[in-house]
Amino acid sequence: MIDCTISKLSEFVGQEVRLSGWLYNKRSSGKIKFLMVRDGTGLVQVIMVRDELAEDIFSKFGDLTQESSIIVCGTVRAEPRSPGGFEIGLTNLEIVQIAEPYPITKKEHGVDFLHNNRHLWLRSSRQFAIMQIRNQVIFAIREFFHKRQFVLVDSPILTGSIGEEASTLFSTEYFKMGKAYLAQTGQLYIEAACMAFRNVFCFGPTFRAEKSDTRRHLTEFWMIEAEMAYCDSEGSMKLQEEMISYAVASVLENCGEHLVKLERDISKLEQIKTPFPRIDYGDAIKTLQEKGSKIQWGNDLGAEDETIISMMHDKPVFICNYPRAAKAFYMKENPDDPKTVLCSDLLGPEGYGEIIGGSQREDDYDKLLAKIKEEKLPVDAYEWYLDLRKYGSVPHSGYGLGIERTITWICGIKHIREAIPFPRMMTRLYP
């Protein structure tokens, strides 16, 4: 008997195999019983025929409850009408455990109930599909960087320095050294690393203690950040559009069945190819005002503004060169217009809003120091960061992509909380 998984059935047509998994559901039609079995690699229908089975095997059908763990033996048959294209004619059935009444059934469940049972909900077909796509997106992006000789330089989570807004930091006591903060970004660290390795990236969890309970916020999310020495803002945008296109192509190539399960409009994803449009911030403001937004030159784009721009395009779109006051201290002054900085936000299409923030970094020691003082940041904590502008400073640029926002868009789902296995939100720390 061949031990097999559902994903490999095509290799064993006509042979008897042994599958271990769980009962997804079952139905009966007189002398024939149907088991839908999942094994973590796929779903397959298993047929039990009374006349072909001993009574002690056939009668086990009655005992089986949803999610019971079972081992089935049977012959693999090609069956175009079956999900997956194959079915199993059962010859033996072994029960590993009869499951207690399973809390997640076919009826509608509330969001809170499903999240309280996230450890079980992951077994459901939609959540299964989303996590498979997440797996593919993350691998594709790492592969993209590895192929381009980018060096992975993991940035620390526990840090004394502060990346963005101090008011939204989680902190913990750190031995006798006072407080450590959970990093909101690895950017400052990979800026150091890009002076050693030229092109680098980090990819880890980041934390924001933001009191925002929206469909686009998590308190813990994964971010991929890249940093390139001797690279300007336009060079960074080129890399971003190539990376996004690569990830989407990889999902289209490898996750077709999962996109279908999610009823994703695949034609929308097929349009995601370089180049992406670039819109100057000033032009974006004019467009938004024409569309009725109350935004003024100088403001950062709000979520609704992003949605307006995002809905106007079939591809992700860059908004470039924001006003200096609206953006972080480390962004490089635009030499053509010192009121603005050399930066870009990339908005996902179909109303999904910002998925990447990037910029050229201030590489002038004096300008950077002035900006740190202006924002009343602790100069001590940034001394090592300032060092990078003393010892062979070079033009450099980088960006950060929120991986869950990207997955939400690629999957075409509504809420970011389904794009991560165990979401953390203001009111959610369990399971």
Next chain:
Amino acid sequence: MIDCTISKLSEFVGQEVRLSGWLYNKRSSGKIKFLMVRDGTGLVQVIMVRDELAEDIFSKFGDLTQESSIIVCGTVRAEPRSPGGFEIGLTNLEIVQIAEPYPITKKEHGVDFLHNNRHLWLRSSRQFAIMQIRNQVIFAIREFFHKRQFVLVDSPILTGSIGEEASTLFSTEYFKMGKAYLAQTGQLYIEAACMAFRNVFCFGPTFRAEKSDTRRHLTEFWMIEAEMAYCDSEGSMKLQEEMISYAVASVLENCGEHLVKLERDISKLEQIKTPFPRIDYGDAIKTLQEKGSKIQWGNDLGAEDETIISMMHDKPVFICNYPRAAKAFYMKENPDDPKTVLCSDLLGPEGYGEIIGGSQREDDYDKLLAKIKEEKLPVDAYEWYLDLRKYGSVPHSGYGLGIERTITWICGIKHIREAIPFPRMMTRLYP
């Protein structure tokens, strides 16, 4: 003029290229000057000949300090005597920034000084080599799992549940929900996930507030954890030895020059092939006692005991089936000897000690609940974990590999703090 990087010089022999980088060092020999230039992809020697250059270019040599950022133009020549096999005959030199006197020089520096300057120290050739090997090990392991259809399921960092020892947890205030803890392991979460996806892994930072200031401890380290449904302890060990062998082979194939830089004995790594020896815990105790250790049956192996066993083998070695009392609550009772559990620690060779801990997990609801109560863990927080034993429980196994310990061994270095870009230790939170 072709923009080029040092790693690609072989493609441009005889052509004029433009390289951007930093001055690693320089020397002078009368009318000929030598610049050693690094660009993050490699090192190359650049030759300046007085008779071939305008005075204003030639004279820039005198201004150049270590780590100054420069752009050089010149003709690529094959030169077997040069590091890397190529050299550049300089035609033009542009100074981006003259660096201030660089703190890290050729003289010996203290460990603390180097770590205070970790943001610069990464540019040094040994640190560069270690980080390149880290990059390769991590990519190889992700690739290993991806090829085997393991699904990446990122586990949360902020958690209410507690994986191992409560006394060594970092904690943070979490909105109005009380304390959240920084995860020491993702295991419990990927146990849930393996019931959905069969074979899963997670790979992220983990945290231990341990008061251990040794050459094998970090407070923040990266761990790869795998979990497999319908898999026993022996199946898990097989996967572990395949994964380790794959990673080592990938380093040998791709990082030869970096291993040479570190003066690593490559013949030791070439022996790392499956299968790895398996030693029963009881036999290990006897051996240790013969070698003079005071260890008694029932004790966990100390660092010195691990070193003794580790030094006796050319390959990593599994120590199997420890006493129940010495190991964590979630390990499955050994049916052949209920005083022990179905587990294994994998010790690196050459005295490097434990790199993996793994076990088959307790899949019986009643036994697991009894163990949780016996260890006085909060049953409430583990309710979702207990659920996995109610709804289709199956035999399952998994393991966790400390990536920095593994890199320390592969690189043949002495201290774990050089195996991570920005180490966090009891007394180290900067930079």
